Amino acid sequence: MSAKEKPAANAYKDTLHLPVTDFPMRASLTEREPERLAKWEKDGLYQQIQKQSTGKPTFILHDGPPFANGDVHMGTALNKILKDLVAKSKTMLGHHVPFVPGWDCHGLPIEFRVVKESNGLSPVEIRQKSEEYARKYIDIQRASFKRLGVFGDWDHPYLTLDPCYEADIIRTFAKFVEQDLVYRAKRPVIWSYGAGTALAEAEVEYKDKTSPAVYVKFDLVNTPEFATDASLVIWTTTPWTLPANLGIALHPDFDYLVGSFTNAEGSTQKLIVAKSLVDEFQAKNGLTLSATLAEFKGKDLAGYEAQHPFLPRTSKVINALFVTAETGTGQVHIAPGHGADDYQAGLANGLEILSPVDDKGLYTDEVGLPDLVGVHVFKANEPIIALLQEKGALLARHDYKHQYPHCWRSKTPIIFRAVPQFFIKIDAIRQQALAEIDNVTWLPAWGRNRIHGTVESRPDWCISRQRTWGVPLPVFYHSNGMAILDKDIICKTADIIEKLGTNAWFSKSDAEWAQLLDLPDNARRGQDTLDVWIDSGCSSIAVLERNERLHAPADLYIEATDQHRGWFQSSLMVGIATRGRAPYKSVITHGFVVDTSGKKVSKSDQGSDKNAKPMTADHYYNKYGADLVRLWVSSVDYLNEVPFSEELFQQASESYRRIRNTLRVLLGNLHGFDPAKNTVKTEQFTLLDRWILERLENVKRECRDAFEYRVDGVVDVSKSYDFRKVFTVLNQFCTVDLSSLYIDITKDRLYCDASDSIRRRATQTAMYKVTETLCLLLAPILAFTADEAWEYLGHSKSVHLEQFPEVQEVFPGENSTVIVDELLKVRAIIQQSIEKARQEKLIGSNLDALVELTLPEKSFNNAVFNDLPVLEEFFILSVLKINRSSEITDPLALVQMSPHRRCARCWKHLPSVGQGTKPDLCDRCTEAV
Template sequence: MNYKDTLHLPKTDFPMKADLVTREPERLKIWEEQGLYGQIQDTRKDAPLFVLHDGPPFANGDVHMGTALNKVLKDLIVKSKTMAGFRAPFVPGWDCHGLPIEFKVVKESRGLSPVEVRRKSEEYARKFIDIQRGQFKRLGVFGTWADPYLTLAHGYEAEIIRAFAKFVEKGLVYQSKKPVYWSTGAQTALAEAEVEYADRTDPAIYVKFPLVTGDLAGKANMVIWTTTPWTLPANVAIAVSAKQEYVLVTLGRDGWAEDFFVARPLLESFTREAELQVYGEVATVTGEQLAGLEAQHPFLDRKSRIITADFVTMDSGTGQVHVAPGHGADDYIAGKQHGLPILSPVDDAGKLTEEAGMPAWTGKYVFDANADVVAHLRSIKALLGEQKYLHSYPHCWRSKTPVVFRAVEQFFIKIDALRADALKAIDGVTWLPHWGRNRIYGTVESRPDWCISRQRTWGVPLPVFYDASGQPILDAALARKVADLVDQHGTNLWFEKNDAEWAQMLGLPAGTTRRSDTLDVWIDSGVSHTAVTAKRPELGGSPIADVYIEATDQHRGWFQSSLMTSIALYGQAPYKSVITHGFVVDKDSRKKVSKSEQGTYAKPMNAEHFVGKYGADIVRLWASSVDYQNEVPFSEESFKGLTDAYRSFRNILRILLANLFDFDSAQHAVEFRPLGETGGVAAWTRGPSGEAIRGTIIDRWVLSRLQEVTETCRKAYAEYDFRKVFQTLNQFVTVDISALYVDITKDRLYCDAANSPRRRVTQTVMARVLDSLARLLAPILVFTADEAWQFAGRKTSVHLEQFPEPDAVLRDTALEAQMEQLLGLRGKIGQAVEGARAEKLIGNALEGAVTLQIADQSLYDQLNGREAELEELFILSDLTIAVGGENSARVIRTTRQKCARCWRHRKDVGARPAHPELCERCADVVEDVAKKTVVS
């Protein structure tokens, strides 16, 4: 007889080769045809609601790995909450207006009218919405993809304007001329979140300002230090520190000398850098004593008043700060406090205007004008020193040009009116990681008033009209009327109709005008709690979401704009919890992976590349395996390593399925429970006919470990610790199941009679492991888990299921502790077997006669008489246990004969004359197979 034909070798059609790139789209198509997302919502319709509100990605460019990480993390949360028993709908959205799209459109087509710019911008946005939607779906992200929220939708735009009306109604909006971040490349004001920093070298100069009032008029000088020479035409004051000591010293070089006031702590560094000699001290005063004096502007017919200010520090310079209220936030505040004029002789393109008072510089780009200013100061002997100064300088995130601070008429929201409530609300939110609280608290605490007007075309119009005298009409009722029209016709109406038509539509007096300014796009996404969370029925009708999760830059972006608008509208935060994830950075350059940066990389960073090469489940596995709360280094090389982890998961799913080929849970499953007073939790099982079956230690240990793994994973999912889920399942699969349970039980599965109690126990355990593993893996390996579920004979998707519940009856910590001891003994045996193999005593462990010495008497007492069970556990043929000394193992060659079917060396090989090559167990199975063959 061919004994191989009598073995119960594993069988399954579940392929070891994943071929995810081909199979995933096929499964995705089935899900869409079946309406799986809708089925999930239906099955959870009566469950408690959990809302993760999607921070909208910008509708330009392909999905890169940073965006993929964000969206997969959101999907892991939503799927795990669904499987934890919640109703967790996901409404994806897109941020559609704004500078990047407009910048791209205008760059490609010059000379477009505002209406044409808007039409092309919408086409561009919708194109990338479709592209990104397909890429997100391909990643296995579930949601209302057919009905997302778009900030360009008429209804959404109307809600933005209604929110603005509410701000006006509460007296939060005002118009003022004050310095804002200004992009000379994009010719618009910028939000703080649209500013990035890059190193830049500028001239750092020391400039003389002669005193013209007071006792020292014409006898002494002030001296300022600045890294922005181009702002000197706007200088109106010099700030000093009130309590600081200023020394009047005689300074000079090459036979020239004059008297200058310098802050004493900076005298040494100033004279060194300016290469000046100190010839003596004349007097000492405080900053307070200097305040009120006036100095002559070095090249304009203007006086510069000396004032005191808290922002003057002793870090660098001279302790005297050049003040231009039209070109800096601190300068502006000081200027308002002291009644100083606000000068800003710079146009939209960043060029000096005639107001600078220097005709030769008119039309010069401010940063090019630096050289002219320095040269002129030198020629009039007002330049005391010059250096090249490398510093971190703000740049426009889109045009990459350096930002200027420029005073222009803009509309603002009063942050001071919201700040206290916002700070209080921050402390009512759960921040993960905890440092997120300090980061947003600090930004809100120090935030100036919010500039909400933009000189752009592609955005929601600022719904403000102007009377015949040019004064703004800030009217909430009027803004609401605009919102109602926008609800019907969209915001293009603002640009398509002229002033007279708008005045007629709204019943305004003739001569009423409007302008083309748009609202800051951070208001667009910032009011999504009102336009989406509170409006979509499936999200429960409340503006408060359970969770927001975005990258770390959103503490000064969407997290903050959402908070401030929610405080203004509702007096509370729009989220209960906020999760921050780090940036995905190139492993080698450490550059952030983003739409604006990815063109600089020689290597691919688009998610589509990795999905197309490895499959979405590998990308999802990567997202679950990283420490997302910190910076996430990324490279294709490190990404490849995840394929091994994926292969481990797939392989164990396949092994489990293959070993269950003849298992019918309805007929063969064994129920695990304690039996009366027999003792030992889950120490026994009942077979299908009610007979008691003694479970072996390895079965009971795996069941106990499964409960621990289930509990750990459920808790980790609840705490958004996906890395812990990955690590826990990876350890369980590779060590507990693959290296131990599957290996140890292989003999009984293959060689026992098909319906033997211990074989059915093993299959029952494996069925439970497969069931739990598929469900616990489902949020991560969204395609693979569903595929395995299908091959397990399930008729519906695994994504309709809930997580397994840990069974306290099956958890046995004492047993787990004992198993740890046994695994230690197994290691001792392994070492001894390897030594015997090296000495050529045996070829493999089954050929050895092993004597195991156990030091612990109590452990020996528990194991004595259970040698057969231990032989299976240690995968041996011939084991003797003894007590005493220390734990050790000795191996000689066994004298027992080898069974030709199971390859174990047994005492009873040849005991059955009809089967001289077989052990008793194998002889029974072979005879049973022979009988069934004859009958059939």
Template sequence: MSYKETLLMPKTEFPMRGNLPNREPEMQKQWEEDGLYEKVQERTEGRPLFILHDGPPYANGDLHMGHALNKILKDFIVRYKSMSGYHAPYVPGWDTHGLPIEVALTKKKKINRKELSIAEFREMCKEYALQQIDNQRVQFKQLGVRGDWDNPYITLDPAFEAQQIKVFGDMAKRGFIYKGKKPVYWSPSSESALAEAEIEYQDKRSPSIYVSFDVTDGKDVLDGDEKFIIWTTTPWTIPANLAIALHPELEYVSVEANGHKYIIAHDLLDEVAEKLEWESPTVVKTFKGQDLEYVVSKHPFYDRESLIILGDHVTTESGTGCVHTAPGHGEDDFWVGEQYGLDVLCPVDGKGVFTEEAPGFEGMFYDKANKNITEKLEEVGALLKLEFMTHSYPHDWRTKKPTIFRATSQWFASVKDFRDDLLKAIKEVDWHPDWGETRMHNMVRDREDWCISRQRVWGVPIPVFYAENGEEIITDETIEHVSNLFREHGSNIWFEREANELLPEGFTHPGSPNGQFTKETDIMDVWFDSGSTHQGVLVEREDLDRPADLYLEGSDQYRGWFNSSLTTSVAITGKSPYKGILSHGFTLDGEGRKMSKSLGNVMVPSKIMKQLGADILRLWVASTDYSADVRVSNEILKQVSEVYRKIRNTMRFLLGNLHDFEPNTHALAEGDLEEVDRYMLIRLQETIAKVRKAYDEYDFSVIYHTINNFCTVDLSAFYLDFAKDILYIEEADSKRRRSIQTVYHEIVVSLTQLLSPILTHTADEIWKYIPGVEAESVQLTDLPEARTIANEETTKVKWQRLMTIREDVLKALEEARHDKVIGKSLEAKVTIVPKDENTLELLESVENLHQYLIVSDVELISSYETAKAYDTVSVAVEKHDGEKCQRCWVSSHSIGANEEHPELCSRCASVVAEKV
């Protein structure tokens, strides 16, 4: 007879190869048809609520690796929470307003805005945004991200816009909103104000000039023939100069050099003297900065004064200690100028072109005017030094063009008025990583005002009316009315109707005796849009609540969404909109470089999924230390794929050996399990505890390594390996076999559940092949909780010692194989010499020790001359002198003892006899 047919070999239809690119879309389609997201929500209804609030990605373009990293991390957490005692709805969202969509239509789609009304153009922007959302939604779902995709939040939705208007109104009511002329980041290329979060720094080559200002009134402190020296890298701001700022506590000197007397900070004398090539400069007088307050100097080429003022922002880090001050072109300049009643002169228009307020330079683009202004300074004898330098300079993050500081009439949120409340709220947030708290604290601590107006059309209008006398109108009545109009019609109505049609019926105001009103034409900063999601989403939707448990975004959002959300929420509620912040780094290539088309190192999620599958991408995310920047490359993904293969093959082996196992019928009670099987249950519980803790701490790389280690070391290298001799050879219903199967079943169920939040497709696939499970999807179950196993400590200590001894025996077997003493380990007889009596007793207590070592025979003796010494035992390996059983391949002296089966050992002959 064929003895192979008598073996209980593994059987499973669970495929060896994942074939993820083809199988995953089918699974995703099935989940959608089955309403799996809704089923999860129904199952967890009534549990404590956990809300991870989605920071809205911008609705433009295909997904990049940063999107994948972010959304997959969120999905890990939401899935884990819904499987660990929480009700965790996930509502994805999109940010839809702003310049990129306007640019996409005008440049890419070649739309001529001049041929359209504002309302018509906005409608086209809306249609484009919705198309982008549909495109991105498909790609997010391909990543395996589970959420309420049919009901996302979108910042252009009328209901959202209505809530945003209320946020603005509440802030205005508390006195935090005002209109004023102040210098703000301005993008000439976009012709709009920018938020700090829309600024990125790039290197720029700029002129560096030293300029002298003649003193005209020394106020009895100076002789009157001195010159103040300023240094600047923006010559184009000289036409707007109104003052020179000194630090009140710094020491200044009047220095005689090259036939003139110059005033600079004493600490910078050597540096300036070297730069201006002064020979033997002589200090004539010394002053404190405060002594020179209100001294008057003259503008180099205009007939106006430049007042000497004091400011704490002045330093001696560079320059001259005398700071050129143009209140219309600098934040510090503005604030110090306001203290001295200086005008806010800004002779540059929205396109970056000089106006008539800069005589001699009208019509010139500011950057090109640098040369003309420098030549003018040289002409009048005020230019002391000209050179060029490359330095980090603010650029518009969309157009990549340089920005300027420009004073314009804008709407502001006065952050400084509730800064203390913001700092208090920051302390109450749980920050991951810890340094996030310091970073946010420092940003808020130094923040004054937030410019919330933009000179664009695609966005939420600022809901302000103006009376005939120019008075601004923001009342509870108007805010409520506009909010209701937006909820019913959308914000486009603001541009479709006149001001009088947008006001409440019968509205009157003392400033409009004729009943005529106008409306604001600026829109809100898009960061005000996304910063209002705590109101427009968490409050608006019945299935959510404020504050959210967690916001999770890239580290750039400390100055973006984290910041704007905190600002608006604290302004109207006094509290943070989030209990916790979790931030991640950026995605780089395998060499740590930023991805760019020019370098040819861009990796795209859609391409990776077509080649490897979403679960490989998800496993890569789990493998990273995402708190810092993370690297991805084909080589890195290959390594991750290898780990995936090991996990999949391990699960397939477990499933294959459960082909004849029914848990309700065959499972043994814990007390009836073999000792080694209880030990593996203990290792499983330790793995469960470690993985659960890592999930709680959002430390997914620990999960990745822990499960990989358990599959590779505990299972593949030990438990699955030696168990083959029992699972394949013993009678189907033998106690030893059922004992192993009982533990196999618990392992495969537990690992599938633990892996489900990460390898969501593969886990669902495995689940369908596990005997005895009732839930239609592993996603509709809870994660296992670690439990205590009977005699846990004793069993654990014993088997940890045995595993150490086993390692020494395996080393000896490998050396014997290398020396050609044996081929396969089943050809070996091992003689073990224990180092002490305790070790001897330990080994003698193990029944079938040869099976755990995968050898044919083990002999324990007190001495053996040729044994090799190891840490725990001495081991001698020799070739077994018995014959090889043709069924189990174990060498035995019992071959031929059974006449009916002369090729079998006594154990196999007995099993086969039972089958026959």
């Protein structure tokens, strides 16, 4: 533009129909979202949605309860927003979706924190402080979930500490008892000496640990002739369990040899080793096999005995199929009181269950070694190794680095320890549980194999815990120590708990309980609590079946991958034992949120690492806004691990800005458009309008299918809930189809045509349809922004009260997309030539150019290529000339400076400039002003 032209152009600025909207360019989400949230709550939006959708097909997404401990971190935010994306999209697809959020309130982490902060509390005081702690974080987490735009019945959540819920837990236990699934036994459990309690498998985490590994001789006694004077050799990484050794297991079918082994000093020993492990055994022990004296099968030694290396007793030689030939010697040290396999093998062979270790991990008198009584088992490794050396039973030792289970709360290594506990018989319900797994749809599909494997291999369920903050295990004992397991007594206990709460179990005396339940006067209460996985596992009964708005089984459960051995499995087992079915029809497993190094993000890590970058949800919604967090969730592949950092999160900000700017431009271009008065007829749409509306229908179809994919009316879960696809489709539609093409190309007609021209109104009609549809499809993801834009469209009700638009065939028999695809190919060639001319300073912009386009004779023959006004608009040119040639196969574009004068209003170089009443305007602009 020359200096002389600028005043003329400015003179007509007020005649242009530039975009006008109050929809802000700056989102200011951190200020505006809380205001919109307050409005939603004041209007009772969730209740309006529920009322409006009553009578439609009900879809139940059951909320797996987060633990009421700590702030909401990004992993929890991912989970809750995924649930909200499901609930909002299902509602807008025409379902009734009541969502009742819940919290898991009992358990070790809360009690551990309370006891740590206040010593010397009575059980009732511990429980009071634990409940205060839980309720504090319920309020904190609820506020975060609401701030994230998650809709639900937040005023009536389910809490596992509510007396009604606690009573249902106890009634569920009564069902177990009624079916003879509960028994008490002394058998090894996962024990946390740091927390002083048994643990569930899901409460165990694995960390690197270096243990002393030893090769130990057990001299055979009363042996068959081929093993006379020979010694069995075991390899173990837990020398501290050797005082509890009562047996040695060999695989019945392995080949073993009796060999003469020589050490570096030249002395020989007669040792027994699995043949396949001889080479490794020699290397690890500094021995050489000088002669093979005999060979035999493991079953040939079964029933014989070996002398314990440092205690005055023998160990029985047994056979066991769990013995492997992967490492060691093919002979396994058996301590039935310190391992699940050992226990089963000991039980099968009549061995005692010896576990000389107390709650704190200290040896008791039963250890048989006075110097070790009161010593912690992990500190006893070295004294025991020294004793083995002294007795001549130690062949070798080395350090062994391995993944070892640790208590998730106290962070101490766990031990396996036999103590009297209550168990549920898993074998009695295992096959039915496995069958039900195959009646459930799993997404991803590998979820089926994971839970099938854990159920197939899990031992009996240890359901008793040595804790105070939990639901009491409702068992009474006679004076002789015999447990009273009676369904009717347990159900009466549940009725009392429903009225008084579980604190009554701890505050009332044994005599008071005996009177309430008509028990013998000398009956005493048990002090254990139930495993908290029963608490949450009962939710289908205590929530879905109790609440008349819900139903069981639920249509969907969604949790992270650790729940195959946690809530998914406990819910399944409770469902099978009490109802004979799984409590869910479909299960989605999402990955963990991990940092850029691949480490899982957890609340405990955040609390322990003061240098850790923020991973709590409030940091991100307070800094960027909840819609940014929601957009991030929609953009990730949640079925796998989800890498996260603030830098990665900021990429979502770029996508948000593009989408918001698109909405703003669309709203601005709708200024002065009244859909009731200005909507054009179908036949009045131009090619561009027909094209964008065709694309809009494709976008609708792709998004609806991604939210809920149906085949013959039946939902295919494996192809549904694809929120990443929704994000990709909408992001691309805004960025490419709208911003780069439709909005850019139609600027001229919108700004420069007469305000009520048919062509301009056609574009506004199309833009109105596009904007409405974008708001609707974005609503589950950008819950705040879509509602804001919906208001600016002139709607008085929230977008969340609407349904997704149905897919339609807007222009039957036409395919504008095919035509536009051809135009885009030509446009790319023209733009290349224009860019070259611009670099050569021949022209300044597209509108300065006169383009001579030569098309091949036998292609690009659509009628549109004969319509110069349409082509000039599409290619954003002032003047276009078209030739045909039989000598080329691809279009050619020649660019020169237009010889025509430039219109001071639309800036096109046109032959009609100055031909009318306005000397500096083209004929169109003359008419428009």
